[in-house]
Amino acid sequence: MYVKICGLTDPGHVAAAVEAGADAVGFVLTSSSRRITPERAAELASLVPPEVLTVGVFRGEDPAEVRDAALAAGVRAIQLHGHHPHADFTALKDLGRTLIRAVDARADLRCGAYDESLLIVDAPRAGSGEPWDWSAVRGRPTGRWLLAGGLAPGNVAEAVAAARPWGVDVSSGVETAPGVKDPALMAAFVTAARGGPDR
Numbered sequence: 001m002y003v004k005i006c007g008l009t010d011p012g013h014v015a016a017a018v019e020a021g022a023d024a025v026g027f028v029l030t031s032s033s034r035r036i037t038p039e040r041a042a043e044l045a046s047l048v049p050p051e052v053l054t055v056g057v058f059r060g061e062d063p064a065e066v067r068d069a070a071l072a073a074g075v076r077a078i079q080l081h082g083h084h085p086h087a088d089f090t091a092l093k094d095l096g097r098t099l100i101r102a103v104d105a106r107a108d109l110r111c112g113a114y115d116e117s118l119l120i121v122d123a124p125r126a127g128s129g130e131p132w133d134w135s136a137v138r139g140r141p142t143g144r145w146l147l148a149g150g151l152a153p154g155n156v157a158e159a160v161a162a163a164r165p166w167g168v169d170v171s172s173g174v175e176t177a178p179g180v181k182d183p184a185l186m187a188a189f190v191t192a193a194r195g196g197p198d199r
């Protein structure tokens with residue numbers, strides 16, 4: 001079970017996410033209470049070992065702005081959240097970064113339909129921590145896809161059983177406040193997502 005932890009803002013939290021066993025860590029580079037600058041993201045990304053994917057998260061910016069910020073941050077993946085047209089993905093292809101498309105359940109749920117290599121199926125309000133009917137997407141997404149939206153250590157096993165994703169993505173459920181990750185919650189989340197002792 002692939003695990004992405006998103007919305008990291010602090011070096012200690014990055015180290016704890018890596019220690020917990022996250023496969024990917026996300027830095028929010030768009031309007032959000034978790035937003036950090038590309039320079040701060042570069043500082044945090046430099047602490048991440050090569051086997052863990054660093055992701056810059058964007059929503060609504062045009063490709064030129066995404067390109068500049070992603071290069072300044074030095075992230076290896078670009079997550080376009082929400083209603084980005086196919087052309088935005090096409091415009092970023094030459095950067096050679098992993099492209100991630102994050103949408104809610106009403107969108108086209110075929111991973112690769114926009115030339116992305118990873119799909120995230122999220123709640124309608126990104127980063128809100130609001131659970132939704134995860135079972136509604138069971139069997140619909142194709143390819144590599146992560147389930148997100150309202151996941152937490154206490155419900156991720158149930159969500160995985162309901163939706164059968166390839167991986168999961170979390171932000172609010174491992175925080176004590178927006179942007180403030182909790183090492184124990186991150187460790188508990190990764191363990192539970194992978195079918196650990198509490199499952």
Ligand SMILES: O=C(O)c1ccccc1NCC(=O)[C@H](O)[C@H](O)COP(=O)(O)O
Nearest residue numbers: 006032126127128129149150170171172
């Ligand atoms: O997290 C944010 O504040 C955010 C803001 C704008 C666009 C995307 C954002 N987050 C993207 C993520 O990948 C989150 O992990 C995902 O939405 C799940 O969030 P949560 O329900 O809080 O676990």
